[in-house]
Amino acid sequence: MKNFSNISVIGAGYVGNSIAVLLSQNYNVSIIDIDEEKVRLINSSNSPINDPLIKEFLESNKSRLIAYPNLEPTFGKTDLYILALPTNYDPKGNYFDTSILEDTIDQIRINDPKIPILIKSTIPVGFISKIRSKFPEIQIIFSPEFLREGHAIEDNLNPSRIVIGDNSNLAKRISELFEEIALNDPICFFLAPEEAESVKLFSNSYLALRVAYFNELDSYALNLGLDTEKIISAVCSDPRIGRGYNNPSFGYGGYCLPKDTKQLLANYNSVPQNIIGAIVDANVSRKDYIADDIMKKNPDCVGIYRLIMKEGSDNIRSSSVQGIMKRIKAKGVRVIVYEPLITQSQFYGSEVFTNLEKFKDSSSLILANRMHEDLSDTTEKIYTRDLFGES
Ligand SMILES: NC(=O)c1ccc[n+]([C@@H]2O[C@H](COP(=O)([O-])OP(=O)(O)OC[C@H]3O[C@@H](n4cnc5c(N)ncnc54)[C@H](O)[C@@H]3O)[C@@H](O)[C@H]2O)c1
Known part of the structure; x- marks a missing residue:
């Protein structure tokens, strides 16, 4: 029945x-x-x-x-x-x-x-x-x-x-x-209801922690001129660590991880904690670090290749590149956008290009949270931390 x-x-x-x-x-x-x-x-x-x-x-x-x-x-x-x-x-x-x-x-x-x-x-x-x-x-x-x-x-x-x-x-x-x-x-x-509610927030916060951890590893390696890809590959060869969620990015993003980590932190309320707050803070530090690294390249015009978080996404909710965009715009750099999902001609005051070739020609530096074959003829202009080609 x-x-x-x-x-x-x-x-x-x-x-x-x-x-x-x-x-x-x-x-x-x-x-x-x-x-x-x-x-x-x-x-x-x-x-x-x-x-x-x-x-x-x-x-x-x-x-x-x-x-x-x-x-x-x-x-x-x-x-x-x-x-x-x-x-x-x-x-x-x-x-x-x-x-x-x-x-x-x-x-x-x-x-x-x-x-x-x-x-x-x-x-x-x-x-x-x-x-x-x-x-x-x-x-x-x-x-x-x-x-x-x-x-x-x-x-x-x-x-x-x-x-x-x-x-x-x-x-x-x-x-x-x-x-x-x-x-x-x-x-x-x-x-119990509170246990099930906790399972969801702790699961997503763990995933965010992993992203933040490998992003912080990447900031460290970038700063010392070390090869992040080799370090992560060797670290993750330990089966206790594994390879999931280890591909560096501009920060964790999308609809769920940013909001669920913040909600878990709010639920800690008066409970002592160090790690949960650090997961939230680490994402801010990562975006600050990436924005500063971009500024060191003195770009005239920064092109944002896609506002989505990752390949296959059909929305731009809380993607990390938007945080980078905000930071570099605040420093006076001209920013343009290529995002086929957007129909308006401006996104927060930045021109939205519908023609990919014109977008590439107009950008002195192109930010791509995730690489794409669209960019294979412009690799010298690309700024990405996507080292493993995974989402
Ligand atoms: N997106 C994910 O990957 C994911 C994964 C697990 C859990 N969640 C959680 O599940 C929930 C929904 O996520 P989602 O990604 O499906 O959201 P969504 O924003 O894609 O979809 C929500 C839908 O609800 C509709 N809606 C809004 N107000 C309404 C109302 N008063 N009556 C009827 N419909 C209404 C919206 O039009 C929208 O289509 C969220 O709490 C999210 O955190 C999302």
Whole structure:
């Protein structure tokens, strides 16, 4: 017997889309997003996210997946709500802004109070406990999501683990939902809500730590005129260290690592710590170091080759090159941009070029967080720390 018949996923970003598309192999799934363009794309079997595998799933499951621009059509017709909504970091409050999640939970509570809610958004430690005491009548469970942008389907088909912040019968049914999708045999952890919330923030902070560590190694080697590539290759040959997340960059970036490290630091609150704060600070120091290194080259005009964080990304959220751009512009250097994802002619006052050749000709130095064959004829102008050609 199936665990649920009709499932509603709210938020058609990376997380919501990949989950909805995969669940629609076995269930009737509604996906709700306030962005009407995303709704239109899904209803015409097109993907609003960049993922090499999603199209085939969208086409084969189209009879079981329908998108809506609001929640109304789903009320009274859903057995489980899955929330994959943004939790952006609010620099003023020094905490995640969870207002979209809270407003949506409130709407469900008013209109469909008996239906359980699963949160897949990344949340601060203590959020579930807070929301359960605010709305004791609803069943609400958190399960962290570990997918990578650009590999959302692949990662949900082969999850490294399933973590559920609850031990109830509902928690077991939810874990079965994700085990059904998986092609592998993932280990399942049933934890306290605060433990599951911590797992997500500590996982991403560890990844950020690794990036920051090898970036700091690179700053050190650059300063002493040593060969970073050789040092990292030899360091990472130790299987206890391994090769993952060791390719130097302008800093860790993208939607999740910058905000999740800051949220974990905020959750430490009065708990003594040295490392978590250092992960956040290290990313600032790295960008300062890279910007100073660029300034030593006295460039007339710096070209930014792509604002995205890495190859295959379809958005420019919190990419580290934007931090470098801000720093060198503050020193009076002219900066131009090549970013096909941007349609406007200016980005924070910098001219956006649509013609790659003109962009290359107009730049005296080109910054590339990640190298690309587009730049293979201009290698003498390139400034990158991408040593291994990996993301
Ligand atoms: N992107 C990742 O790789 C990743 C991985 C793991 C966890 N997460 C977490 O999952 C959450 C979602 O991430 P994402 O990358 O999918 O976000 P996203 O910004 O790509 O997608 C969120 C979607 O929610 C929609 N939305 C906003 N307000 C809404 C509302 N009131 N009602 C309905 N839809 C609304 C937006 O239009 C958007 O399409 C975040 O908490 C993030 O930290 C993201």
